[in-house]
Amino acid sequence: MELDGITFGYDDQPTLKELHLRLKPGEVLGLLGRTGSGKTTLARLLLRFYDPQQGCIRLAGTDIRECKLAELRSKAALVTQNIEILQGSVRDNLTFYDDRITDEAIIGVLRELGLRGWYESLPEGLDTPLASGGGSLSAGEAQLLAFARVFLTDPGVVVLDEASSRLDPLTEHRLEQAVDKLLTNRTCIIIAHRLTTVQRADQIVIMEQGRIVEAGPRTKLASDPESRFSRMLAAGLEEVTV
Numbered sequence: 001m002e003l004d005g006i007t008f009g010y011d012d013q014p015t016l017k018e019l020h021l022r023l024k025p026g027e028v029l030g031l032l033g034r035t036g037s038g039k040t041t042l043a044r045l046l047l048r049f050y051d052p053q054q055g056c057i058r059l060a061g062t063d064i065r066e067c068k069l070a071e072l073r074s075k076a077a078l079v080t081q082n083i084e085i086l087q088g089s090v091r092d093n094l095t096f097y098d099d100r101i102t103d104e105a106i107i108g109v110l111r112e113l114g115l116r117g118w119y120e121s122l123p124e125g126l127d128t129p130l131a132s133g134g135g136s137l138s139a140g141e142a143q144l145l146a147f148a149r150v151f152l153t154d155p156g157v158v159v160l161d162e163a164s165s166r167l168d169p170l171t172e173h174r175l176e177q178a179v180d181k182l183l184t185n186r187t188c189i190i191i192a193h194r195l196t197t198v199q200r201a202d203q204i205v206i207m208e209q210g211r212i213v214e215a216g217p218r219t220k221l222a223s224d225p226e227s228r229f230s231r232m233l234a235a236g237l238e239e240v241t242v
């Protein structure tokens, strides 16, 4: 994944300024920065919810603007704590109407994610309608369902906007395991809010007001007492980023 001089603004004020970034296949990038620094905006550009005003984003050497949108969305996925619930059944919400995905595959993934109990509580199984807005789901369940979608479509690139609020310990544990599985054999950008997640990153990027203010291998930055990253670690990360 390559970001080559990305500048983007929602209006005439730039939100992202001259970003350069390179990730090798299978690498994990931990993206840090205060609220409003532009992390989510960057994630949106990678999935082409918006296109940059300057610069280009390449996946495996191809400008993502040359990819069909459906193709891009099968190669790259965005996982956030605010899962978009479609007006439809649990099955529709997990497969996005892709009928090549079998019920067995869906149930297998739900079981792996520790959602078996939730699945068994559904009155009509996978045919149960999911309330739009996801009102019937806890925050942890919503995030786990977003993971289930990713495992069923199996993209090579994942952007994870990690839940910033604390969840109950059991859900936390399930999410930890899901993140481990998510990172295996994928190129990932994790907008990280937790120390445990940051420890899994190969590379770290810190953003401030739409610019990259620090970037480098995690171990190198962690061992440099002058780095912003090591100061964040010392402060416990969450206080600095949220």
Ligand SMILES: Nc1ncnc2c1ncn2[C@@H]1O[C@H](COP(=O)(O)OP(=O)(O)O)[C@@H](O)[C@H]1O
Residues within 6 Å of the ligand: 010, 011, 015, 033, 034, 035, 036, 037, 038, 039, 040, 041, 042
């Ligand atoms: N849809 C939008 N329209 C206009 N401005 C936006 C929109 N989304 C985010 N912004 C602005 O862009 C800046 C970066 O926001 P965001 O990317 O959400 O940061 P982060 O994820 O790091 O908290 C903020 O100033 C925010 O107000």
Ligand SMILES: [Mg+2]
Residues within 6 Å of the ligand: 039, 040, 041, 161
């Ligand atoms: Mg954000």
